[in-house]
Amino acid sequence: MSELAPAKIEDIEIRLLLEALFLKYHYDFRNYAMASIKRRLKQAREQLGFPTFSALQEGVLHDPALLPRLLRYLTVQVSEMFRDPTYFKAVREKLVPHLRTYPSLKVWVAGCSNGEELYSLVILFREEGLEDRTIFYATDINHQALEAAEAAVYSLDRIPLFTENHRKSGGKSSLSDYYQAAYGRVSFAKTLRRNVVFSDHSLVTDAGFGEMHLISCRNVMIYFNRNLQDRALGLFKDSIARKGFLGLGAKESLRFSSHANAFVDFVREQKIYQRRAE
Structure with missing residues (x-):
């Protein structure tokens, strides 16, 4: 042998x-x-x-x-606020007009890591006048990442990049309005968490959430094999309200998924999809 x-x-x-x-x-x-x-x-x-x-x-x-x-x-914990600013600019300019038509909103940030993308969306929604009618669900498989997300404390040397991304995304305020700096760290305002629910959640084994108007799951599925990608996309399909939106990462796609027909391209170049009405 x-x-x-x-x-x-x-x-x-x-x-x-x-x-x-x-x-x-x-x-x-x-x-x-x-x-x-x-x-x-x-x-x-x-x-x-x-x-x-x-x-x-x-x-x-x-x-x-x-x-x-x-x-x-x-578990990958590498992110930045307003990462890929053109994605957030598309959310601001293309999705927000649709989202304004709802009296209340639910947003799920799946694989929220240390919270950078979550707070990017909360700040964007505040700037667009949607925060007060929105509940944000921030989930991750890693409990320590969730604790870091809830703390919302980041190294001061990351702030120039965050600030530039925010500006490029069409930000309507100064990012410095949302944090205080001390001892080489910045702490984002507790008010940004007032409508956020943090929860352990695995895209591999857990069920989804119901009637989401936007699910943002970016740069998570690139680490999954094809079968697991399909499971996650099925979870999102079942969790998104009719005509709700799904945002994926730049290197992710619905193209080869068995659930692709449940969505239509909404902002193709930014990998933003809309759930079909039927």
Whole structure:
């Protein structure tokens, strides 16, 4: 019997580790894109000081305190306020006129990470006079990310980029109106959270929310394999009100999804789709 190559053995170890995470902690990364998850697990293994993926599996199974440290590598927490300003400009100019016609609104930011996209939308809705009639649902699989999102504290050196993005998005105020700076950090105003519901949620295993007028899930599904992408899009389809909107990331698309026919292009170049009325 021929021996397996080291890379093949590593793949087996990774699959067993992902299965262990699911069985013990109910975090399901088994349908994430293998190349991406392998790259992140290699970084975690090295930084956490384990010689093999099997050793990492044993560690996380027997030491629950290791789990949040591992999750920091497995869940992507890289974002910025008003990231891709043309997307937010399209929301402001194309979606807001439609959203104004509703007496109340529900917005779901799926995979909200540390809150940058959430607060971008809250600020945009405040500037457009829609915040008071809107409930924002901010969800993520990573509880620590949710805590960071709720705290809304960011490094001061990120603010010039946030400010420039806000300006390019068509911002109608100064971003500095919404935060206070001290000791190299900025803290965004608590009033931005008054209509926000933060919740643990997995696009892999959990059900959706009902009657959303806008779901923004950007740069999350690029880490999923095709089957998991399809599941997430089905979840969004079932959660969006008729003629509601779905915003995806620049590298994401509905094109090959079995749910594509449930949507029409609304702002094609910004990957904003509208749920069909029927």
